[in-house]
Amino acid sequence: MCAQRLWPSVQALGRGLINNRTEIIQQGVKAYNVQNFNSSHLGQGHQQSHVSGHDRLATTQRITHTARGSFNKVVARSLHSGTVLFVKEFSDTENEHAHAILRSLPAYHATTVAGDNVLNNSFYHQHAPHLTDSEWARCSAEEIADGFIAMSQMCRHSPMDLEDSKHSGLCAVLSNRLTHISDNQLLMVLSALSLWPPTSATTTPNFVALWNALDQSCTERMRRWDMARMFLVADHWFALRLSRISMYNVKMTKVLGRRVTSMAPAQLVQYLFYANLSRKLEPFIVKKEIEKRLTQVLQQISVEELGVIAMGFFKTQTFLKSEALIEAIIKKTEDNLECVSDATLCAILKLLRKSIPVMQWKLMYGLLDSLLPQLDRLNNMCLLQVALLGNDLLVFHPKVIDTIAVKFASDIKVLRLKDIERITFALMLYNYVPPSRPDIFMLIAEALRCPERLLEINHYPKCFVSCVVYLMTMGILPQDLISAALQPSMLNLLNMSRHYSAMGREVIELDWALDIEGPANYRGYRLAPDMRIQLTKQYMGNLPSGLEKTLTHQERLLLEVKDKLSAMLGGVHLVTATHILPHIQTPDLVFCTTNDGEPVALPENFLDLPPASLKYPMECFNGIQWNAVIVAGRNSFIRNTDTLRGNVHMKKRQLTRLGYHVSVVPHMEYNRKSLRSKLGCLERSLKEGSTFVTEGRLESAWVTLKGQAERQEEVAG
Incomplete structure (x- = not known):
């Protein structure tokens, strides 16, 4: 039957299985800088027969190969110059939500800035002077700063290109004179930079000169500022969307890391917000002290502020050790389930999933019990975190998973590929066929075949292959999807990212499964025999001899x-x-x-x-x-x-x-x-x-x- 019908994505992804003749999809991949690839891993030894060049596809969105080997969307931001970063859209949404929480509370008004009001409109009324490069060079540092601030104000009404050659002299002179202006003027220059329209990258000449000089100047002055000024400057870097790559944010979290025990509740919340942005807590920072301080102030902060803290812990890979604190956070979360926002609940659940120890698994099951009546009001992103909550400890709540499966089955067309992969993983982990939607696996397979998924698959090939492997684990072996997962171009996509270095294990699971459970008439792609043996040996575990001193429990x-x-x-x-x-x-x-x-x-x-x-x-x-x-x-x-x-x-x-x-x-x-x-x-x-x-x-x-x-x-x- 499968060989007689055309795969729905034939025009977008290639040819399916037709009349027992296999012409499998060949995804188009642009020429990327692949110098850090391990070419001996998955990129060689694959069958290349009967795949024609015209099956290669042109992409319609920019896909960028980052230095770390991942494929992410290029997302342009509108608040500042040079803010085109390789970021995840949802991560930015999380950060925006966390910052909005801070902005909504009086305790943070003096140390945060609103995105649409980083520099007061009434600060400069006169027209900015238009001077030549030589004229700017003869001005004092204060005059240069004032001129830049005034010109930046004009961008609100008459947007200008910072990289225009007529601004190069001002940018160069200002970059060199920052050490001679006051702290207040430095902060206003930092604010003014946010008013310029975005440049194409963080490395365009004028923009990179300015923000690097500002970064250095702020970092050098930091130690003479109080905590409030440190936070306010850090928030301006957030407005510029440069927190992740600026030296200032990293140095600030390092300096303040020694003072967490004396921080006021709001200060601890805001500190962990910036730690989240830099994705790092220095090794010398005693995590136990942060937990101790959080335990002391937990009753003084709202559940939304707790979400900001949870995000800071999770993004810095700092998970909770104190069982008393874990219990208190679960209690606070359960008490506020009626009103907590979805994004905040997501952050808390992520932290709890990685923090609850196995001996406290009943707390997790109890939390799932409490969440069950709230599932109807939660968005899909939050429902996914609920579904994943028990995964690490293998805590299974059938009613919760069944309810979420029903919702996801009805929303399958609008779910992200990542969401589909994660819910498939949860169902596979528990070997669970939802009684209310036993057809969800068929819907997942159809979603993977959908032509509209091509770009997502190209961005996230691991999600596609993992979905196919999870279906196989459940005993579902769709020939077309397996062949697509094992095609050379898909394997090359996996090989091009160090983030997917462990995918060889899933690939060989899929290939060996065809020998064991696959249909006799399967004619799709397979791994080349030498590659299969190579990967099998690479991932196969050792046979314990009893002579080794460090045997695992298993x-x-x-x-x-x-x-x-x-x-x-x-x-x-x-x-x-x-x-x-x-x-x-x-x-x-x-x-x-x-x-x-x-x-x-x-x-x-x-x-x-x-x-x-x-x-x-x-x-x-x-x-x-x-x-x-x-x-x-x-x-x-x-x-x-x-x-x-x-x-x-x-x-x-x-x-x-x-x-x-x-x-x-x-x-x-x-x-x-x-x-x-x-x-x-x-x-x-x-x-x-x-x-x-x-x-x-x-x-x-x-x-x-x-x-x-x-x-x-x-x-x-």
């Missing part, structure tokens, strides 16, 4: 279960640990039995298979049943349930598809202290999933293991 658990399983089977030669599925990092245990359930030795041919190969049960050995044991560690189950998380559920499904009888050993039951309890858990797991007849085996295994432990104690003693 590795120790695997070896312990293997030890007890071998005792039940009757010998270490009867079980092996191996990567049956080479695309999954954690290995599994394999053993064989006869049709009667008696253990038999594993065939040598199986043991000799290459580590990076897909290990099918060997059908040439008649009368042998193949068994796989998944040792399900700490993060294998949804919190407080016996339900496997999505990735582990996929693993079990794929092992079964290969022909294995699959048992799952749950860590929460197995981790009881007594040896007999551990063997009992293993026996129950084997009875449920394997062909091994366990009657009488537990006691003999217990005797064997008890004897081994006693001999080890004698040797050690």
